Amino acid sequence: xxxxxxxxxxxxxxxxxxxxxxxxxxxxxxxxxxxxxxxxxxxxxxxxxxxxxxxxxxxxxxxxxxxxxxxxxxxxxxxxxxxxxxxxxxxxxxxxxxxxxxxxxxxxxxxxxxxxxxxxxxxxxxxx
Numbered sequence: 073x074x075x076x077x078x079x080x081x082x083x084x085x086x087x088x089x090x091x092x093x094x095x096x097x098x099x100x101x102x103x104x105x106x107x108x109x110x111x112x113x114x115x116x117x118x119x120x121x122x123x124x125x126x127x128x129x130x131x132x133x134x135x136x137x138x139x140x141x142x143x144x145x146x147x148x149x150x151x152x153x154x155x156x157x158x159x160x161x162x163x164x165x166x167x168x169x170x171x172x173x174x175x176x177x178x179x180x181x182x183x184x185x186x187x188x189x190x191x192x193x194x195x196x197x198x199x200x
Contacts, residue, residue: 073101073103073175074103074154074155074156074175075103075104075105075153075154075155075156076101076103076104076105076154076155076156076157076158076171076175077104077105077106077107077148077152077153077154077156077157077158078096078104078105078106078107078157078158078159078160078171079107079109079145079148079149079152079157079158079159079160080092080093080096080106080107080108080109080159080160080161080162081109081111081141081144081145081148081159081161081162082108082109082110082111082113082117082118082121082144082162083110083111083112083113083117083138083141083162084113084114084115084117085113085115085117085162085163086113086115086116086117086120087163088162088163088164088165089117089120089121089162089163090120091165092160092161092162092163092164092165093106093108093120093124093131094165095165095166095167095168095170096160096166097124097127097128097130097131098168099166099168099169099170099171099172100168100169100171100172101169101171101172101175104130104154104171105130105132105152105153105154106128106130106131106132107131107132107134107148107151107152108121108124108125108131108132108133108134109134109136109144109145109147109148110133110134110135110136111136111138111139111140111141111143111144112135112136112137112138112139117162118133118135121133132151134147134148134151145159156175156178158171158174170188173188174186174188
């Protein structure tokens, strides 16, 4: 099973960040590289990232001045070593088998990209 790089751009996300990170580190697919890019947060987000890095060796933390999520994602892509990449927003959380499901679909159908549905907190499907 190939390594999957999970990229999380973070800006002032302390309210939701622990739930997000817990949902990533507890994935059924465990061959992960988790890259957290703190984009100049002024709240406690960076310290939360460091706390999680100390708990899980798969986590890498990068701090940069605030330049936006796009630049943060691009920086993380350059640092990634996984065969596949997925992006997670810092206020989102994943179903336990999210990465495993996407990985298996990509292998099964020999495709370059996989997309899933998005649900809000009321479990309503959101059109994207």
